[in-house]
Amino acid sequence: LNVWVHDDGSKPQHQSLELRSSVWDGAQWSAPISVTNDLVMDQQPALVATAGGAMAFWTRLNSIITGTVPTTPTQVFPQMEIAYATYTTTSNTWSAPQYLTSNALMDFLPSARSAPTQTMVMWLRDPDNNFPTFPTDAIALNEDVYYALRAGTAWVISPTLALSGIATSEQPQFLYNGRWALLVWSQDTDGNPTTTADTQLTYSTWTVTGTNWSAPQVITTNAVADLSPRRAFDSAGLAHLLWSQETADTDNP
Secondary structure, X not given: OEEEEEEOOOOOHHHOEEEEEEOEOOOOXXXXXXXXXXXXXXXXXXXXXEOOEEEEEEEEEOOOOOOOOOOOHHHHHHHEEEEEEEEEOOOOEEOOOEEOOOOOOEEEEEEEEEOOOEEEEEEEEEOOOOOOOOOOOOOOOOEEEEEEEEEOOEEEEEEEEEEEEEOOOOOOEEEEOOOEEEEEEEXXXXXXXXXXXXXXXXXXXXXXOOOOOXXXXXXXXXXXXXXXXXXXXXXXXXXXXXXXXXXXXXXXX
């Protein structure tokens, strides 16, 4: 199963981004079906397998853009929420989109992992709606990381602050096995996105018996950028990390 952003050319440009999905049967991809089909902008989907199907999480505006079309991305930051839908394999259908968040702050870049009967989702929230849109924007990174936990069809942990003041612009990368979670991110130690050599891998952990995420701990300590971590469990349940590290020549990582 794959989910992606589809630009529907039959709709106005500021109302055209939808989600589509397709299933691979081992020989070919099925005809795409709609995850969303309305005039609300959808982007940044994250997909996770669940018992009997899958869940998709994504960034969705909380209303249709009408009237004066925004001229800069910052104008829609307060409208960005985290939404989700569930997929049923036997019927090849999606549930109607639902919102996980509802506020006037920028919620974006969701990531999800599942255990046998549970699904954890994490995302970034910008507490002042002032996120750097381009790499050259000298806007301090100061994001909050939120998480929620679903068991079956119920949210057993509603959206909750995991960590605050995290200087990253990347999607949260985490592992979850039903009892323990590991979150890894690229921490921009000076908070300035226009400088990268000070970006270091950092992590925090959570256990099902606890209520808080641990204090951030630094993994790398060097003078080059450590970026884009990826994570996986091996067959023995050990966590492994991969990431991109720049060389001294920053044009050739």
